Amino acid sequence: MTTQSTGLLTRVKVLDPVNPNRATAIFGGEASGILNWNDLKYPHFYKLRQRIRSLFWTANEVDMTQDVKQFPNLSQAEQEAFLKIIGLLATLDGPQTDVAAKLAHYVTDPSVKSLFATIADQESEHNHSYAYVLSSVTTFDNQVKSFETGRHDPVLLKRNERIAEVYNDFATRPTTENALKAMVYTTLLEGLFFYSGFAFFYNLARNGKMVGTSTMISYINRDELEHGKAMSDVFRAAMGENPEMNTHEFTDWIYDAYRHSVVQETLWSRYVLDGVDGIDPEEMEGYIKYRANKMLRMLGLSEIYPEHTDNPMKWIRAYVDSFDDTKTDFFEQTSRQYTKTSDLNGFDDL
Template identity: 75%
Template sequence: MYELLEKVKVLEPTNPNKSTALFGGKASGILNWNDIAYPHFYQHREQIRALFWRASEVDMTQDTKQFPTLSHQEQDAFLKIIGLLATLDGPQTDVASRISNLSTDPSVKSIMSTIADQESEHNHSYAYVLSSVTTLDKQIESFETGRTDGVLLKRNERILEVYNEFAESPTLLNVLKAMVYTSLLEGLFFYSGFAFFYNLARNQKMVGTSTMISYINRDELQHGRFISDLFRATLAENPNYNTSEFTNWVYDQFRHSVEQETTWSWYVLGGIDGIDLIEMEGYIKYRANKMLRLLGLSDIYEGFTENPMKWIRAYVDNFDDTKTDFFEQKSRQYTKTSDLNGFDEL
């Protein structure tokens, strides 16, 4: 039987400022960024904070005009994918807050609070996009997708199971499992949806929406990096959880998630001009391998170490690049890119 973690007190002056453990340790609650247990967490904090943006700063004027001109398949995929993204991003604010409440490291609390705020803006952005391009009835219908679409419900069964178990029984093991699924959300589950919007953009369609998606995508990449780092550090502090049984559980979740993401992509992207579904399946496996490496594990899909969808790299900024000036919205010209374009491999 695993012991439940307790919510951390706001202030406990008898404890040291530097936390003694990420979870289940002691800390005063006073955060001094120059005296934290994991100094490199400060770089995560700075990188995540540097990504501030608001949905309302993205110009949707052309998208409003273009949406009615999309094919029926494109409109249907657009609404279903927004529904998927809202279903996944909405709970992330809550999950980030719950992890924050359980951590005894004040630097983790601070970073997770920023992540929670950004996830809230992601969810708002989906409503903002839909309100710009379609009627209220269609907006509501899109947000109902996560509760009513059979394929999506099947796809999200394990996410629901792991997140709800974490909420109801916040043990350290369930925190670790929630981190695994947060990593999957940030680094794998969104990507067939992102690809759909980027494919529209490279055909000069719905560029405002794709711009918004690229901002979200970049946030998720940074979130995924921090969560993976936090996961590894937590396991290092608690080596008794670093078992072959748990490792096999993680691999099983990744295999299952790749299967579900692939099924979803064939369901929602079938017939979309410009999307090669075989290529998409390879891209999903490539993303899974990359996220496993971030978690400190090995590839499970041989031959998928390189991004098979090179063109998608033009739509997200490099991790280390200076952020785009979001306050000077410009019309983007999207073109296929070479391997030498300098963008980070997604």
């Protein structure tokens, strides 16, 4: 990688009027800090923020009355999976709030700062929702135990090793390269790591169990789909501004990150869903690979699991596909190189 991509970024000043209002770059550029939504380098980011803002909701809007009654009647396997999966989701969504804020500290473009602030706020509400669910259905001791899962469960600790490494690398050494890598792992969290957990709650709901929790999860799922699209679009725009990063080496790093994550998510799903009726482990693995393909297309890269281009868990469409209207035709390509995003080729084609 070149010095430009590996040199340390500096925290952007809050207000620097000698610079233009329209940012010159996402990272390492110039901007005054004055945000005029009608004069942006990437007008598409306004549309992304509007879409995400339109999804606003709060956890206490969801009625948990029936869930309170049903939780004690779940099987032991279902109760254990419920608590561990909530623990997983909390372990991932808590850092998502922070990593969006940390990225924003080094982002020159104020529209991207605002977009990341909006994402961070929603991630914070996601984390709150897990505490809200647990406080509704189980004891305080179980609530604490669930949130401790990410610190003590050996399978989950192993699963999250690379996430922690990449996020902490950016926190301690904020370069453009590390920022891009952090965004790649954000797409993995938003588009892959949550989904075996989401499937568990949707499986309960299709059997008439814990529908309030499933409703909450569907709101979170909808948010994550939009976050994944937003982060992918910012990533691609930043890649277009930093062509020195468009190398086989970095491409291979991303593919390796996705392959490793698919393995870890598959191992986790088999571990946490063991004994839970209604979810076939092989179908779950296929669904994870299907999600990996989808997120890679959004990053402008090729699929790595050609046998998993269709959703193998048809029943989950009722909970996910009805609001997953992200267009993917633009991303269908076989090149190893990234599809650049600029005002010339148009974000609206995505």
